[in-house]
Amino acid sequence: MSRTSTATTPLGKLDRSWKRYLRAEGKSETTSRNYLLTLRHFAAWLATEDLADTPAEITSGDITDWLLDVADRTSGSNAAFHYRNLGALYMWLTSSQERALLRSENPMIDVTAPRFAEPVRATFDDGEVKAMIDTCNPSRKGQRRSRSGRRFLDVRDEAVLRLFSTTGMRLGGMAGLRYREGVHDLDNDGANDLFLDRAQPLVRLRLKGGETHFYPVWPKASAALDLYLRERATRTHADDPALWIGGQGGLGAQAVHYMIKRRAERAGIERRVHSHMFRREVTKQLLDGDTDRAEIAQYMGWKDVRHVALYASESEQRRAWASAAKVPLEAA
Structure with a gap:
């Protein structure tokens, strides 16, 4: 040749x-x-x-x-x-x-393939997610409420944080959620991605290529979303197609990112916090709960179960420590 x-x-x-x-x-x-x-x-x-x-x-x-x-x-x-x-x-x-x-x-x-140690994938420490959510409700921190009750931003941010902490959806997916009052059918061409009135409330994530993935909305997140939607209906930009709105209309991914950063700072978390940590945290909790890896992949929307392995080693190490703690390794 x-x-x-x-x-x-x-x-x-x-x-x-x-x-x-x-x-x-x-x-x-x-x-x-x-x-x-x-x-x-x-x-x-x-x-x-x-x-x-x-x-x-x-x-x-x-x-x-x-x-x-x-x-x-x-x-x-x-x-x-x-x-x-x-x-x-x-x-x-x-x-x-x-x-x-x-x-x-x-x-x-x-040429030999480079070898490298898998980087530590940061997740939340115990209580950090709750501390961030608590910043959205001043009364929980001993602060007085205004006459009008919680601020709209507090109500909105709690709903966002609770949805992040139970779904682990990506930042772009969260910012891309859509909402239109009165549209409740699942087949609605993307006008609404939130379905709270079903036996199992759902949120729909629209993926590239036209595919969709549904996450369950658990009770506390559902209650936070219900309150947010009622408050949202009174706002100037209530007709905006975006689920999450602010003073200028729908929130973009950057605005959601800065909200997370702001809540982490108010919660006293000094290290860098970002949205993907919620994805790791949800996967970690499912692994710690002995959930089957194939079921975890299904819940998270991964087509390949091997994605779960990226998060498995840390959970398995903690299990080993917990087991070792039951053994009298220390000399009397």
Whole structure:
């Protein structure tokens, strides 16, 4: 098999062709963006190091040195990310369509995948979620209420926090919930995603590609949402299609993010708190409750049960500690 001119083209000049190939293969925008990011970073590093930069000349040693440099400067997980992306790039370069290299000439064959320790995934400590919710009800902290009772923002934020803490839905999903008064049927073309009058109250999360996922709404969250909807109906922006509204209308993801940050600060939580911690916390609690992993994946909306494994090790470690505490390990 003869090589094409791609073999002698500098890597940095292949980004456009690589992008077109990825588009033809139906890769998502996110995947294509990640693959192109790796190509450009690697090409820039080769230029900085004054190394050969064509597919015919780049060696496995060059690739290994770059990945080690990435790991030293950033993290092992970032190096592993680029390793996977380079694998896809070289699959294209050695394909029968591109023919830049023989498959036996693929330098990735001799490159060992970077190893890295799985980062600790932060969850909430005991009582932190409750402390955040308590900031939404001043009377629980011994503060006097105004004559009009709780502020609208307190009512709204408690409903958001309770829904986060029982569903673990992503920030974009929470901000994207829709509401229209009087629309109660599940089949409503997205006009309403909240259904509190069913035997099991539900909230609907609309996923990419038109798929939907339903979460149950538990009693305390349902009561908080009911109060919020009654207060919402009296507001200037009650006709806004977004479920969550403020003084300027519907809340975007950034506004919800800052609300969480603000509530955490008021609760005295000094470390960084973000919405994905609720997702980890819900999964952790389900694992601690001995829920089957397949059922956890179903509850969280994951198609692959392997997602649960990302959260399992911490829970299993705590179980081991609890079991060890029952054994007289300490000398008398």
